[in-house]
Amino acid sequence: MFLFIRKLDNFIISRLTFRSNRRFLDKIMIFSSYLGNGGAVWLLISAFLIAYEPYRxxxxxxxxxxxxxxxxxxxxxxxxxxxxxxxKANSSINILITKPLSYSFPSGHTFSSFAAANMLHLYFNNLGIIFFILATMIAISRVYLCVHYTTDIIAGFILGITLSQILFTLINYIFIYCT
Structure with a gap:
C-alpha cells in the first residue's frame, strides 16, 4: 500500500515539473502559497475579527x-x-519559491489553512465556502510548486479539519459550562 502511495505521489510531482508557458498559473500559485506563509491571511482575518467585539x-x-x-x-x-x-528527493526539480527548510509531512500551510477555514466555517456558516476555497488554493499551490507531495496535503486537510472541530467543541464547552 505504501509503495502505491509513494508511486502516486511521485507520478503527480513528475507531471507538475513540466512547466512550459504556464507563467500566469505560476503567479497564481506563488501568490496562493504566499497567503499561507506563517498563516498570513488567517492572521489578518483573525485580527479583524478580534478587533470587533461581537466576533472576538x-x-x-x-x-x-x-x-x-x-x-x-x-x-x-x-x-x-x-x-x-x-x-530534495529529486534534484532536477526547480522550484519557483524560496526552498522551505522544514520537513514535508504534513503540509503546514494546509494544516493551518484548513484548521482556520473550518473554524471560520463553524462560526460563519454562510461564508464557509469562501474560506474553504481559499484553503484549497493554498493547499493545491504547495503541490503545484513541488514543495509537498499530495499525501502531505491530504494529511494537512484531515488534521486541520479534525483539530478545528476539537477546538471548537472545547471552546464552546468552556464558554457554555464554565462561564
Missing part, C-alpha cells in the same frame, strides 16, 4: 487553531515523520 471569540478561536496546528504540525509531526520534500 471567533477571532480568538481562529488564532488558537493556528497556534495549535503549528505546534502539532511543525513542532511535533514533521520531526517525527521526517519526510523529505519533493525537490
Amino acid at each position: 471569540i471567533a477571532g480568538i478561536s481562529v488564532l488558537l487553531s493556528l497556534i495549535v496546528s503549528s505546534i502539532v504540525g511543525e513542532g511535533i509531526i514533521k520531526h517525527y515523520v521526517k519526510r523529505i520534500r519533493p525537490f
Whole structure:
C-alpha cells in the first residue's frame, strides 16, 4: 500500500515539473502559497475579527487553531515523520519559491489553512465556502510548486479539519459550562 502511495505521489510531482508557458498559473500559485506563509491571511482575518467585539471569540478561536496546528504540525509531526520534500528527493526539480527548510509531512500551510477555514466555517456558516476555497488554493499551490507531495496535503486537510472541530467543541464547552 505504501509503495502505491509513494508511486502516486511521485507520478503527480513528475507531471507538475513540466512547466512550459504556464507563467500566469505560476503567479497564481506563488501568490496562493504566499497567503499561507506563517498563516498570513488567517492572521489578518483573525485580527479583524478580534478587533470587533461581537466576533472576538471567533477571532480568538481562529488564532488558537493556528497556534495549535503549528505546534502539532511543525513542532511535533514533521520531526517525527521526517519526510523529505519533493525537490530534495529529486534534484532536477526547480522550484519557483524560496526552498522551505522544514520537513514535508504534513503540509503546514494546509494544516493551518484548513484548521482556520473550518473554524471560520463553524462560526460563519454562510461564508464557509469562501474560506474553504481559499484553503484549497493554498493547499493545491504547495503541490503545484513541488514543495509537498499530495499525501502531505491530504494529511494537512484531515488534521486541520479534525483539530478545528476539537477546538471548537472545547471552546464552546468552556464558554457554555464554565462561564
